[in-house]
Amino acid sequence: MAKKKVVYCVEDEExxxxxxxxxxxxxxxxxxxxxxxxxxWDAMKHSLPNLVLLDIMLDGEDGLTILHKMKQDSRYKNIPVIMLTAKTSEYDIVKGLDEGADDYIKKPFGVVELVSRIKAVMRRTESDAVRVDTLSIGELSIQRGSRIVTIGSKVIELTMKEYDLLLYFIENKNLVLSREQIMNHVWGFMYEGETRTVDMHIMTLRQKLDTSSKHIKTVRGIGYRWEEKHNEAKDFS
Incomplete structure (x- = not known):
C-alpha cells in the first residue's frame, strides 16, 4: 500500500x-x-510534510514570516506551500508569491478548489523528481528534477509556480498560450475568474529573469508566448 501523503495546516481559527x-x-x-x-516548528524538526497549508494572519509569528524562514532553510525550502489568506489585495498576494509561496487560496474557499490545488501541486512535485534532463536557451538553463534555473553562472530562485510557468513556456516556445491554457496546465484545473493569478505569477517571473524576461511576450486579449529569438519589431508587450 502506498504511503499516505502528509499535509501540515497552520491556521489559528479552530x-x-x-x-x-x-x-x-x-x-x-x-x-x-x-x-x-x-x-x-517543533513538528517540522521531527518529520517533514509533503505540503504545508499556511494561513497569513496568525497571532505572534505570521504566515509570511514562517514562509520566509522555510524558504531560507535548506531542510524546508523545497516543501510546497499554499497560502490561506483573507487578504485579497494584489499587493498582499504578490508579497506571498515573492516570499516563495507556490499558490494561494482566498478565504472563504471551496472544498473542491482546495483539494484540486493540493493534488495539482503534489502531482507536479512527483513528476519533477523523476526528470533530470537539462534545457538550455541562450544563457538560460533549466535542470529538471533539481528545479535549478541559472542565467549564466547565476542561480535564479523561483517558486514552484514560477518554475512551472517557465518550463511550460520553454517547452512550447514561439506558441501563443492563452491564460486558460496556462491555468489548466500549471495549476492543474480551470478555476473561473482566477486567470489574474497567471498575470501576477508572470509579473514576478519577469522580475526574476531580468534581461531574459524579454522573451516573454504579452499577446493582448489572449495570453503570452515565449519568443525564442527576441525581435524588438515583434514585441507585443
Whole structure:
C-alpha cells in the first residue's frame, strides 16, 4: 500500500482547522494542524510534510514570516506551500508569491478548489523528481528534477509556480498560450475568474529573469508566448 501523503495546516481559527483535517482525511491524506508557529516548528524538526497549508494572519509569528524562514532553510525550502489568506489585495498576494509561496487560496474557499490545488501541486512535485534532463536557451538553463534555473553562472530562485510557468513556456516556445491554457496546465484545473493569478505569477517571473524576461511576450486579449529569438519589431508587450 502506498504511503499516505502528509499535509501540515497552520491556521489559528479552530473551525477552519477542523474543516481542513476532515477534508484531508476524506481524501486519504494524513494531516497535522497547528494554531501557531511554535508547535509547527517543533513538528517540522521531527518529520517533514509533503505540503504545508499556511494561513497569513496568525497571532505572534505570521504566515509570511514562517514562509520566509522555510524558504531560507535548506531542510524546508523545497516543501510546497499554499497560502490561506483573507487578504485579497494584489499587493498582499504578490508579497506571498515573492516570499516563495507556490499558490494561494482566498478565504472563504471551496472544498473542491482546495483539494484540486493540493493534488495539482503534489502531482507536479512527483513528476519533477523523476526528470533530470537539462534545457538550455541562450544563457538560460533549466535542470529538471533539481528545479535549478541559472542565467549564466547565476542561480535564479523561483517558486514552484514560477518554475512551472517557465518550463511550460520553454517547452512550447514561439506558441501563443492563452491564460486558460496556462491555468489548466500549471495549476492543474480551470478555476473561473482566477486567470489574474497567471498575470501576477508572470509579473514576478519577469522580475526574476531580468534581461531574459524579454522573451516573454504579452499577446493582448489572449495570453503570452515565449519568443525564442527576441525581435524588438515583434514585441507585443
Amino acid at each position: 473551525s477552519i482547522r477542523g474543516l481542513l483535517a476532515y477534508v484531508l482525511k476524506g481524501q486519504n491524506f494524513e494531516s497535522q494542524t497547528f494554531s501557531e508557529s511554535k508547535s509547527f
